[in-house]
Amino acid sequence: MKSKIVVTGYGVKAPKSTNIAQFIHHLKNGTCCLEAVTNLLPNGDTMIIGRIDRGLEEYESDKRFKRLPRVTLLGMAAGMEAMKHAKLSSLSDQKVGLFVGVSVGAIGDKIYGESIMNISNGNLRKVPVTFSHFANYHSITSAIGHYLGIKGITKTITTGCTSSLEAIQDAIVYLQSGMIDAAVVGGTDSVLNQIAAYGFAKTKSITINQGLDDGAVPFSEKSKGFAIAEGAGFLILEREEDALKRNARIIGEIEQVVSNNDGVFIYSVDETGAQMVQALKEVTKGRKPDYVNSQALGWRINDRIEEYASKELFNHRVPYTSIKSMIGNPYGATGVLQVISSLISITQGFIPPTIRTQKDGFEAMNIVTEPLYQEVHEVAITNHGHGGNNACAYVKRYNYSR
Incomplete structure (x- = not known):
């Protein structure tokens, strides 16, 4: 084990x-x-x-x-x-x-x-x-x-x-x-x-x-x-x-990180989001996390992939949020900052909001737009970017295993 x-x-x-x-x-x-x-x-x-x-x-x-x-x-x-x-x-x-x-x-x-x-x-x-x-x-x-x-x-x-x-x-x-x-x-x-x-x-x-x-x-x-x-x-x-x-x-606890690549040309993005969905499916293992701390940036292609994953895996029932509306996109540091924000939300009992959005065109999604105080036990994290790589992580509240 x-x-x-x-x-x-x-x-x-x-x-x-x-x-x-x-x-x-x-x-x-x-x-x-x-x-x-x-x-x-x-x-x-x-x-x-x-x-x-x-x-x-x-x-x-x-x-x-x-x-x-x-x-x-x-x-x-x-x-x-x-x-x-x-x-x-x-x-x-x-x-x-x-x-x-x-x-x-x-x-x-x-x-x-x-x-x-x-x-x-x-x-x-x-x-x-x-x-x-x-x-x-x-x-x-x-x-x-x-x-x-x-x-x-x-x-x-x-x-x-x-x-x-x-x-x-x-x-x-x-x-x-x-x-x-x-x-x-x-x-x-x-x-x-x-x-x-x-x-x-x-x-x-x-x-x-x-x-x-x-x-x-x-x-x-x-x-x-x-x-x-x-x-x-x-x-x-x-x-x-x-x-x-x-x-x-x-x-x-960080249970797992899964990564893959879209396998498309350097200046292209796989707008189907198929590989992102595959990575998220692999880390969630059929579970429904308390929320998804997503890579959504305010860039249409990127955010539509998040919407597709939400529909495909959770039928829009799992809350989604993005801290990028607060801090922007710090490139290679973005994933770890999402992990840290997820750990903070687990230990302090809240879901950080996606601020400044009216959800125009994304009304079907379950998007958290105000700080939501509740127990948080498990969070899925999504990342994708230039070069076609996708990465997803699963972060959990720590439970003593012995």
């Missing part, structure tokens, strides 16, 4: 949330943590983003970290909070693995853009020595590992918006195999710049002139695309018996 994989700590960096307490507050109150800006699209057109405007001051003022990209600093801060939450003061006497999901990495950092310009203009001597590390996603993970004192198995998973859920999937396999005794696992991403704005506007997943009234509104035909955001989240995972041995507080 496989060991239960339990969560003993987590850490968060999200828009308007510099720590766990603030994240909980916003989830409970349905706070919109997004803002409208006019400096990322042509002609001063408006778009909405999820920005972290504080919480990294101690890292940014430390000379040791001045060469590190913002995405790394976010991961370091969230990882350290997770370790403190789990009361892991030292990892030197354990077999520890670090698993980090990243989607866009450091390409949004100023130094990366300046390096590309210097290369384009033939100013090769002005390209900084750190450029190769900014271009190499695993440098993000290794820098986080160095800061946290992890020298064991270190993996970077980059599969688009499913990256951090698939990092959790890998960590579970390593824990259950006995190759490691604890896992620090999560995701981090930051790319609030013109590269992302123009790129997603080109694919029409972001619409020119978004506003807070009509952009990043999940489950709405009227939504003008999603909101790009930055964020980081980390979990401490252990086998149940190891967590009990050290008298750790067990927050919840």
Whole structure:
């Protein structure tokens, strides 16, 4: 019999949330943590983003970290909070693995853009020595590992918006195999710049002139695309018996993560949602979770796949919600932040709302639009994104198994 994989700590960096307490507050109150800006699209057109405007001051003022990209600093801060939450003061006497999901990495950092310009203009001597590390996603993970004192198995998973859920999937396999005794696992991403704005506007997943009234509104035909955001989240995972041995507080259980790929052309999306339904079917095993913490972003194609899964598997009887209406889409960090929000809702007894939606065109779905206080025992999580990957997780209230 496989060991239960339990969560003993987590850490968060999200828009308007510099720590766990603030994240909980916003989830409970349905706070919109997004803002409208006019400096990322042509002609001063408006778009909405999820920005972290504080919480990294101690890292940014430390000379040791001045060469590190913002995405790394976010991961370091969230990882350290997770370790403190789990009361892991030292990892030197354990077999520890670090698993980090990243989607866009450091390409949004100023130094990366300046390096590309210097290369384009033939100013090769002005390209900084750190450029190769900014271009190499695993440098993000290794820098986080160095800061946290992890020298064991270190993996970077980059599969688009499913990256951090698939990092959790890998960590579970390593824990259950006995190759490691604890896992620090999560995701981090930051790319609030013109590269992302123009790129997603080109694919029409972001619409020119978004506003807070009509952009990043999940489950709405009227939504003008999603909101790009930055964020980081980390979990401490252990086998149940190891967590009990050290008298750790067990927050919840991650039963399973299932992932697959649509198998379509790079610029396409399988609008049937067949592979997403298959992944969700595999993790739910015929059960009806208390709710689904979904990937719905406010992008029609994406949200219709969620609707199809809701109808196919639950006949719209299971409540659905999306925290993306509050924090936007933080790329590779999105899955782990959904897991953390699900664990919070289990331990504190509420379903976070999908704010700002009138459910236009999605009236048949059971969508939670106000904070709903009730017992929560099991939550299914859905992710899908660029590259065609789908990932679903099943998170449960912890029950002592002996």
